Amino acid sequence: MATDPTLSSEEIQFRDAVRAFVEKEITPNATRWDMEERYPQELFQKLGELGWLGAAFPEEVGGSGGGSVLYALLCAELARGSAAIALGLYVHTALASAAILHLGNDEQKQRYLPDALAGKTIGCWGYAEAGAGADISCVATRAVKDGNAYVLNGAKLYITNSPFADFMVIVAATAPEDGLKGMSLFLVERDMKGVSVSAPFKKLGMGASEMAEIVFDDCRVPECNLLGPEGFGFLQALKVLTLGRIASAAFGVGLGQAALAESVAYTTSRMQGGKPVSSHQFVRFTLADMSTKLEAAWQLTLHAARIADAGQPHDKEASMAKLFATETATGVCERALHLCGAQGYMRESNAQRFYRDCKVLELGEGTSEIQRETIARLLGV
Numbered sequence: 001m002a003t004d005p006t007l008s009s010e011e012i013q014f015r016d017a018v019r020a021f022v023e024k025e026i027t028p029n030a031t032r033w034d035m036e037e038r039y040p041q042e043l044f045q046k047l048g049e050l051g052w053l054g055a056a057f058p059e060e061v062g063g064s065g066g067g068s069v070l071y072a073l074l075c076a077e078l079a080r081g082s083a084a085i086a087l088g089l090y091v092h093t094a095l096a097s098a099a100i101l102h103l104g105n106d107e108q109k110q111r112y113l114p115d116a117l118a119g120k121t122i123g124c125w126g127y128a129e130a131g132a133g134a135d136i137s138c139v140a141t142r143a144v145k146d147g148n149a150y151v152l153n154g155a156k157l158y159i160t161n162s163p164f165a166d167f168m169v170i171v172a173a174t175a176p177e178d179g180l181k182g183m184s185l186f187l188v189e190r191d192m193k194g195v196s197v198s199a200p201f202k203k204l205g206m207g208a209s210e211m212a213e214i215v216f217d218d219c220r221v222p223e224c225n226l227l228g229p230e231g232f233g234f235l236q237a238l239k240v241l242t243l244g245r246i247a248s249a250a251f252g253v254g255l256g257q258a259a260l261a262e263s264v265a266y267t268t269s270r271m272q273g274g275k276p277v278s279s280h281q282f283v284r285f286t287l288a289d290m291s292t293k294l295e296a297a298w299q300l301t302l303h304a305a306r307i308a309d310a311g312q313p314h315d316k317e318a319s320m321a322k323l324f325a326t327e328t329a330t331g332v333c334e335r336a337l338h339l340c341g342a343q344g345y346m347r348e349s350n351a352q353r354f355y356r357d358c359k360v361l362e363l364g365e366g367t368s369e370i371q372r373e374t375i376a377r378l379l380g381v
């Protein structure tokens with residue numbers, strides 16, 4: 001067990017257990033899953049049985065009673081093996097399931113969360129649309145009240161897990177004239193009439209994660225599936241779903257650490273002129289910079305997670321961690337590919353996979369620009 005003075009013994013034990021699982025079950029398969037562009041859905045049930053899907057959820061709803069620190073450790077370790085696997089897990093837990101935990105009533109929590117946290121059902125989070133991305137006020141999917149149901153029409157684009165999700169947390173406008181204050185959240189089930197999901201999209205990276213478009217065509221959602229208050233559900237979700245930003249930061253760190261490890265392994269074993277390329281000052285300094293930035297990113301992530309677990313406001317810290325860690329991951333993965341030379345550029349190498357996977361972390365969960373806007377606003381600027 002590796003010691004770490006910034007972590008408790010329980011946290012180290014948890015991290016080491018996840019690390020061992022990842023090294024056995026995920027790392028050896030990551031390249032194959034990436035090439036096959038297939039999410040191994042059976043992993044959800046395995047992670048559920050281990051109690052890890054519920055790492056940040058209370059026991060009353062089937063969780064393990066942990067918090068943001070354990071969840072960050074989980075995401076970082078999974079991302080070391082495969083960022084795409086971590087992405088599918090994070091969408092299911094930190095977005096879809098966390099929205100139900102924070103905004104759902106008791107009946108909704110009991111109906112959805114125990115199965116979701118056991119990995120028996122899988123969730124997705126549908127916000128993005130053709131016209132709504134970084135600007136969150138442009139959602140065009142409509143939900144119109146009709147008797148004891150809401151009728152949904154519209155389409156959600158780029159939705160991770162949607163090709164196999166059982167339940168969907170969908171953002172739709174109930175009062176479009178009120179902008180952000182007229183958007184509500186709905187729990188939609190895959191087999192409801194009027195829901196259709198496209199074939200999975202081809203992407204640059206995150207090959208093993210699956211995403212598609214969801215179309216709603218006069219889909220009647222019972223009013224008991226409204227999540228949170230009508231008109232304010234999405235606004236409230238934006239305020240409470242900080243776990244996603246901490247998770248994205250942790251991803252960045254885990255992915256960056258994997259890229260660093262790959263670079264160290266290659267440069268210390270690659271011989272040129274009778275000595276390893278790691279003997280060159282350029283290589284040594286590059287590795288040192290990568291490691292230093294990753295350590296800073298992890299400390300920001302841990303700091304945000306600790307404040308969250310203490311129940312203190314942590315909006316700014318979560319945005320800072322997300323911004324810094326994901327931009328660091330992009331830089332570190334680019335340097336890793338550079339250091340691994342032509343071998344790293346080959347399709348079966350880990351370095352090129354990391355390089356393709358990293359960029360989306362800066363785009364999802366609020367782009368870097370949106371994080372900067374949030375931080376500046378919280379500075380009172």
Ligand SMILES: Cc1cc2nc3c(=O)[nH]c(=O)nc-3n(C[C@H](O)[C@H](O)[C@H](O)COP(=O)(O)OP(=O)(O)OC[C@H]3O[C@@H](n4cnc5c(N)ncnc54)[C@H](O)[C@@H]3O)c2cc1C
Pocket residue numbers: 091124125126127128132133134135157158159160161203206211360363364365366367368369370
């Ligand atoms: C692999 C992957 C998985 C995804 N999974 C999901 C998912 O599960 N659920 C989901 O809802 N969405 C998902 N998305 C979509 C994601 O939410 C969007 O990519 C994200 O919201 C950014 O929107 P956009 O891509 O439309 O960028 P755009 O909004 O078109 O932005 C383009 C550029 O302009 C900048 N920009 C835009 N507005 C501003 C502004 N006001 N100030 C400064 N800069 C600005 C952005 O920062 C960005 O650099 C996924 C995307 C990818 C690539």
